[in-house]
Amino acid sequence: MSQQEPTPRENPPEEDEMAGESEERLDERTTLAAQVELLQEENQRLRQAFAHARRTEYQRAAIGLAILGAIAVAGAVVFPTVRTVLLALGATGLFAAVMSYYLTPERFVSAAIGEYVYATSVADRESLTAELGLQDTQVYAPTAAAGEESARLFVPEKREYSLPPASELDSLFVITDDAQQRGVALEPIGAALFREGRRAVSGELAAEPSTLCDQLGDATVEVFELADGVTTDVDSDDGRASLGVSGSAYGDVDRVDHPIASVFATGLAVTLETPVTVETTDETDRAEFLVTCRWEPNAETE
The missing domain is CATH 3.30.1380 (Muramoyl-pentapeptide Carboxypeptidase; domain 2)
Incomplete structure (x- = not known):
């Protein structure tokens, strides 16, 4: 008399449903964690871009002041009648350029x-x-x-x-x-x-x-x-x-x-x-x- 082989046990529908929900929650948490990480990276990038933009703005102003100062000094050589005024303007522009460039705020x-x-x-x-x-x-x-x-x-x-x-x-x-x-x-x-x-x-x-x-x-x-x-x-x-x-x-x-x-x-x-x-x-x-x-x-x- 042959012995009957046991039939494989099937999971109840409730267990299958719970397992599916667990996998979905795990996927959601993984997705959210990835999104948070991306947002943190984007936030850091925007902060760096903002700080760079502000520094660039100050540096451009410094370059502009330096150019104006140099023009005024050059004009003092060409126009000796107003040399004193142009030298004063040139010195002021160059000084302001140095201050603007080196005193650019690093933290906002x-x-x-x-x-x-x-x-x-x-x-x-x-x-x-x-x-x-x-x-x-x-x-x-x-x-x-x-x-x-x-x-x-x-x-x-x-x-x-x-x-x-x-x-x-x-x-x-x-x-x-x-x-x-x-x-x-x-x-x-x-x-x-x-x-x-x-x-x-x-x-x-x-x-x-x-x-x-x-x-x-x-x-x-x-x-x-x-x-x-x-x-x-x-x-x-x-x-x-x-x-x-x-x-x-x-x-x-x-x-x-x-x-x-x-x-x-x-x-x-x-x-x-x-x-x-x-x-x-x-x-x-x-x-x-x-x-x-x-x-x-x-x-x-x-």
Whole structure:
């Protein structure tokens, strides 16, 4: 009697279906990984191309200045009557060419990267104020740090508050015997920008609020490129400066210690030597955001 051979076991349809799905998911993951790698390579290539384009732009400007300088120097030889002027122009052009060529920036940080960094910083500050139950009030108080005029951002604990002495503002947590003076004191984002703005502005910063705000507005747009436009409306008698901000490079201006509001408030506080409060509203007829800085109107005349 012959023994019957066992028939091969067939996989259930469910197992075949699961195996097929697993293979499909594996293929998808492999495809996605390849696409991510390609995107990373393309991103790196675009970054290098952008940096190269910027360097090329500066180098072309340097070559153009060098050519103009050389022409001016050659003209000084041909036209002796205007030799002094042409030599001055030639020397200026050649010097500017050398500076443009060798001081070409090698690293460019996009506004999006700066926005991410600022968003992280402001999230920490908002969490700190929320955890401590602090008010939304922002007071920029003038101080003297390491012998240099500066300011600190004081956020009070009480709605009805009084500003603590400048010596108490050196600490992060301001804890005094007077409960109305308690809160936190932070380094304003605009402090470093204001110091840089001082060096960028031709001449001295004005002591008069209206002119000072115009100078800070120009620095905000032209030097720091924090916004596409800033308009100012200053009433010194009322102790108020209203700033219309359009095209902010760092998102909504109504966030805590926004760079634009911070640089104006810090500049006013340091220059007028008086505390400055800041309020920001959005969706105005005048601009995308309206920043209002207030101070005691008699402070600038004392």
